[in-house]
Amino acid sequence: MQTNKLRGSFQDAVADIPDGSTIAFGGFAMPGTPFNLIRALLRQGAKRLTLVANTTGGARQPRMPDIGMLVENGQVAKVICAFTAATRPTDVLPFTKHYEAGDVAAELVPQGTLAERLRAAGAGIPAFYTPTGVGTELAEGRETRMINGREYLLEYALPLDYAFIRARTADAAGNLRYHRSQRNFNPVMATAARITIAEIDEPVLPPGGIDPDDVHTPGIYVHRLVQVPPEPDGLWPARRQEKRR
Secondary structure (H helix, E strand, O other): OOOOOEOOOHHHHHOOOOOOOEEEEOOOOOOOOOHHHHHHHHHHOOOOEEEEEEEOOOOOOOOOOOHHHHHHOOOEEEEEEEEOOOOOOOOOOHHHHHHHOOOOEEEEOOHHHHHHHHHHHHHOOOEEEEOOOOOOHHHOOOOEEEEOOEEEEEEEOOOEEEEEEEEOEEEOOOOEEOOHHHOOOHHHHHHHEEEEEEEEOOOOEOOOOOOHHHOOEOHHHOOEEEEOOOOOOOOOOHHHHHHOO
C-alpha cells in the first residue's frame, strides 16, 4: 500500500480526472465540504460529470465553491442529490434554472437512501430493499417487494469513480479522523469510491501518527491527500470553520 499519499496542490490532486466521471462530494452545509477540491475541479474543467452530494448548494451567502458552480460552468451532465431544490421557498438554488432549462439531469434520492446506496457500494452489496419512497413518485415504475406484510422499494448501490472529502486530521498513509459533524457523508463516500481524495485541515502526520482507535476512515480507502494551506491562500481554513460552529 502506498505509504505517502500527500500531494503538493489541489490542482495536482484532480489533474487526471477524466470527462464522464462520477464524483461524490462530502459535506452537510459547511462541515466536511471539500471547498478547495471543488474549486480545483472548476479550474481543471472535466466535462459530462455525474455529481453525487447532499445538495447542489448555492443558497448560502457568502457563496463558497459548490457543485452548482460546476453546473453553471457547463461541466455536469447529471446530479444525484437528496436536495435538488432549496429547503426554504425564499431560497433559489443556482442549479434550478439549469435543470428547468434542460441543461442537466437530476435524480432525487432520499437522504438516508443516498447514504445507504453509498454504504452498500463500499460493502460490496449490489442492491437492497427499503420502505422509504414506497407509494410516492420516486417509486413509480420501479421494483417493489412485499416482505413480512410490508412493501419495500428496490434500491441499487451507488459506486463512484472519485470521492472528494474533507477531514480534520490525516497521516501520510491516508488514515483520517473527522471533527464532529464532518462525519456526515464523508466516511461512506470514501468507501464507495475507486479513488478518494481528501483535503485535510491540520498538518499531515507521519504514517501511524493517529492512534488506531481514533481512525474514522482507514487509509486503505484514501488515495490522495492535500493539506489546506493557511490563510490567505487556503480557502475556508479549519480555524474559520471552528469560529462559525
